[in-house]
Amino acid sequence: MKLETIDYRAPDSAQQFVQSLRDTGFGVLSNHPIRQELVEAIYKEWHAFFQSDNKLEFLFKPETQDGFFPSEVSETAKGHTVKDIKEYYHVYPWGRIPDSLRENILTYYREANALAAELLSWVEAHSPEDVKAHFSMPLPDMIKDSQKTLLRVLHYPPMTGDEELGAIRAAAHEDINLLTVLPAANEPGLQVQAKDGSWIDVPSDFGNLIINIGDMLQEASGGYFPSTSHRVINPEGADKTKSRISLPLFLHPNPEVVLSERYTADSYLMERLRELGVI
Ligand SMILES: O=C(O)CCC(=O)C(=O)O
Numbered sequence: 001m002k003l004e005t006i007d008y009r010a011p012d013s014a015q016q017f018v019q020s021l022r023d024t025g026f027g028v029l030s031n032h033p034i035r036q037e038l039v040e041a042i043y044k045e046w047h048a049f050f051q052s053d054n055k056l057e058f059l060f061k062p063e064t065q066d067g068f069f070p071s072e073v074s075e076t077a078k079g080h081t082v083k084d085i086k087e088y089y090h091v092y093p094w095g096r097i098p099d100s101l102r103e104n105i106l107t108y109y110r111e112a113n114a115l116a117a118e119l120l121s122w123v124e125a126h127s128p129e130d131v132k133a134h135f136s137m138p139l140p141d142m143i144k145d146s147q148k149t150l151l152r153v154l155h156y157p158p159m160t161g162d163e164e165l166g167a168i169r170a171a172a173h174e175d176i177n178l179l180t181v182l183p184a185a186n187e188p189g190l191q192v193q194a195k196d197g198s199w200i201d202v203p204s205d206f207g208n209l210i211i212n213i214g215d216m217l218q219e220a221s222g223g224y225f226p227s228t229s230h231r232v233i234n235p236e237g238a239d240k241t242k243s244r245i246s247l248p249l250f251l252h253p254n255p256e257v258v259l260s261e262r263y264t265a266d267s268y269l270m271e272r273l274r275e276l277g278v279i
């Protein structure tokens with residue numbers, strides 16, 4: 001399996017993109033409308049924020065889950081026992097955001113959401129009729145004005161050598177949400193698991209946009225769209241001294257949206273957050 005990069009502006013991009021999602025759980029887009037200068041500015045200013053003690057004034061609130069999550073409380077992926085080597089900040093437009101970082105990150109939030117709605121309409125348009133029939137509403141409507149869509153700014157610090165045995169930057173996991181939209185990070189490391197169990201590098205050319213399926217879309221499509229395992233491996237050699245910043249936007253439907261006969265978006269999310277040990 002190889003992940004092909006798809007030109008967003010190609011005449012058959014929607015069809016190719018949805019085929020890639022179906023085959024691998026991932027789609028990689030080049031030539032897309034997200035401005036690279038904006039992403040670079042965000043990486044730079046948030047890297048500085050993670051280096052500063054200012055982050056401690058924005059410690060996350062357990063009730064609302066916005067703010068800074070230090071590495072000591074960061075996630076343990078489902079089925080794992082060792083914490084990931086990462087710290088992160090949860091950005092919601094209604095949540096706390098340091099003043100000097102507000103403008104760029106909220107612009108990105110808005111623009112990435114607009115593109116995400118278009119990508120969901122591609123998914124809908126290229127779903128077979130029997131799959132589409134199970135969607136309780138058009139996919140873009142599920143996330144419209146959602147207060148739950150989460151932009152996570154992740155910082156994977158340089159390796160110190162004191163990491164817990166077996167710990168990696170992000171242990172293998174599946175995302176909980178509908179789709180995740182992720183600009184290629186400033187360093188490689190993201191891998192997706194192929195059907196044969198092997199791990200494949202996600203093409204991380206700076207400027208690519210990476211989209212992957214989450215468990216909620218898998219649930220809503222009756223398994224037609226697979227939510228595939230992915231992970232972020234530790235750097236080797238000279239790259240050990242480098243931080244990695246990444247910026248996944250997790251598209252979450254409005255809480256009352258029906259995903260399937262078993263779940264609403266809210267009941268699904270609560271179950272998963274409990275499993276992760278973050279609520
Ligand atoms: O940092 C990355 O490239 C991916 C992060 C990720 O998979 C996640 O936070 O769910």
Ligand SMILES: [Fe+2]
Nearest residue numbers: 173174175230
């Ligand atoms: Fe993920």
